[in-house]
Amino acid sequence: MPRVSCPKCNKVETIQKSGIVRNKQRFYCKDCNYNFTIHHESNKQKARSKTSTSLQTSLQDIAKAIGISVSTVSRALHNHPDISVKTKNAVQKLANELSYQPNALAQSLVTKSTHTLGVIIPNLETTFFSSMLSGIQHVAAKAGYRVVICQSDESHRTEVANVQALMNNMIDGLLLCHTLKTDTYDHIKIQMKRGIPIVQFYRVNNEVATSRVFCEDENGAELITQHLIDKGCKRIALLLGPKEINISQKRKKGYLKILAKNKMVEDPELIAHVDFSQAEVVKAVDKWLALSKPIDAIFSISDKSAVQVIQYLKKKKISVPNTISVAGFGNEYTGEIIEPQLTTFDVKTVNIGEEAAKILLDKIINQDTSVKDITVKGKLIVRSSSMKK
Amino acid sequence: MPRVSCPKCNKVETIQKSGIVRNKQRFYCKDCNYNFTIHHESNKQKARSKTSTSLQTSLQDIAKAIGISVSTVSRALHNHPDISVKTKNAVQKLANELSYQPNALAQSLVTKSTHTLGVIIPNLETTFFSSMLSGIQHVAAKAGYRVVICQSDESHRTEVANVQALMNNMIDGLLLCHTLKTDTYDHIKIQMKRGIPIVQFYRVNNEVATSRVFCEDENGAELITQHLIDKGCKRIALLLGPKEINISQKRKKGYLKILAKNKMVEDPELIAHVDFSQAEVVKAVDKWLALSKPIDAIFSISDKSAVQVIQYLKKKKISVPNTISVAGFGNEYTGEIIEPQLTTFDVKTVNIGEEAAKILLDKIINQDTSVKDITVKGKLIVRSSSMKK
């Protein structure tokens, strides 16, 4: 054992071992009544490197270089009136030279604001949702906010995890479009206690008292249905999404309302619920085609399915719109491409995103805790898929 | 003036005014040689509220409640071996009850890692880019990373601003797909000094030494061109994007290579550069249609434009593919919908996103600073738009 001397009295003979702490031999000097361990060289290197290795320039670096305090540097960069022009110039010049960029984390930690919005969205691979995201992005950017997105992939579990992750001080507010499968909302309720504003959009739920942005579900369905009737359709099949979700219910309501208004009777056989998969859509259509009293129109509450319907009918050599008219809902780009072009209801996805972001930003900036419901005006778009001759 | 007494000696007669500091009267006690101001009541309230108002439970809250130190709480929650089972249980139980969530900002500040990836992408309204994003999102999520996206909107200035904003300690790595207009790369070079890994994908540039993910530009163009020739096309027009961008150059190169291979001569009149807008596409097609030696195929390096070409030719009653074959590049969903369905090259957008994210994560996790170039394998997709009878 090498001779160990006490760091205080420098004596060697008074030293005895006093156990091992964290894998390092510990010593005790009887004289000084002092316990200590011997530090590795690496520690010193580490301590030294701290001052030099940092890749990012900090306020400290600037302060030391000029010989002023950190607070002065901070104020100089924020153009605080207390700081002399001379100092400001010196600081700003050096900041430029060192290409100083403030550490956003540290800033957020103290200001308690990240200037970031969180978005949770079912998927990004179709334009339908990604265009909402685009709307969100635009108004956020205009207000100087960033956007963090999470894709829930239509999985409830992922949605829950995403909500948790985002709310841990990463964001100033949350925009949420639920999964098709989301049926419990405790994950939202818990987070609402944190005081971070939340806005639900497009697919919304009533259980939780957040502000909400809707599209014109009911009115849109009414317009579509009335349009089909106006074009002479007598038996209009309705292709819905899962039973539980809001948009299925509201669009069905609009459909039924117009049937009643036109003194047409509701036929349960004409209403189908699908999960929007190709297989289920085809199955539903097949069932309708086999009916003894034939249908003359199909109203799908999703453009995606409507396109699939048209493709399937064409494959079956059934004339669209003459034998069966088809209408969709949403106004996706594909509706313009398909032949015949798709009659649909434009829900204005971009506007939905924009409105949702606007409401959220308003809440954040003005500390507004009120609950708002907004419906984004849509528009009936008549194309050839419903124009019977 | 109310009587003021010295906070130290409590005397009143020794007090005199000594100026105003920050709008508050300041006093001076001759006896104690002490300057002071009178604090507002609100300050005390403020000080008190600090302990109670916080909406988020912190390590401190837990520590105080149990009567242990913050460091112990931290270790208990991280399952550190130094902590007794008893303490761990107590801490974890209380943490649950108070629904403690760590402050991600504070964590990141000390660990210097945010577990967040930044993505800058030209736009989100078309599936082409948003599906790449989807790929990125998936592999990031699987590795426990979040994704921050910024939309550059094809604006160079926005791209630059986004890069800056993201790199300020918000992210552990950056995925970048340039704007069509991006032609200077100083904003990237500056950021590379920070030591945060960057990966360029799809639209990449050679000036900056980052890792890059390509699609099979050249090979894809070769396959398409050869396919058209195989189907009997003799005069194949080429619709390119802006001249400067990488993908225009590389796809043109593939096209020319196959022409040469088949002993066909390059005709400058058959090559057009557009900005992918409808107007320019139509203009280019019109020019080709007016040629004395007629064309028999159009190869567009973008599916979007290819669809526009088909629609325009159909409007002009020109038969596709019999008079003019059309092929695209990218494999967007619309290519399946249009009639005739579009022959194209599937660049596997989702895979591009996935690969880019994988490389970036690898760099982050393994501190890998090497420069990698990866090409994502694509696939020729033959559909009816090129099947001359």
Next chain:
DNA sequence: ATCATTTGCGGAAACGTTTCCGATAGATAG
């Protein structure tokens, strides 16, 4: 009984800002 080791925990620095409070010197007013 004596010494060494292990177990469990606390203190404090560090991360990089912002901001409250206050100090000081020179300027100005009476």
Next chain:
DNA sequence: CTATCTATCGGAAACGTTTCCGCAAATGAT
């Protein structure tokens, strides 16, 4: 010539973690 202002600046707390170092008591070994 004082008493008061104004213009500039510095110190330090605070934000909520993580983690290095080290202490003290309990346990084990001889």
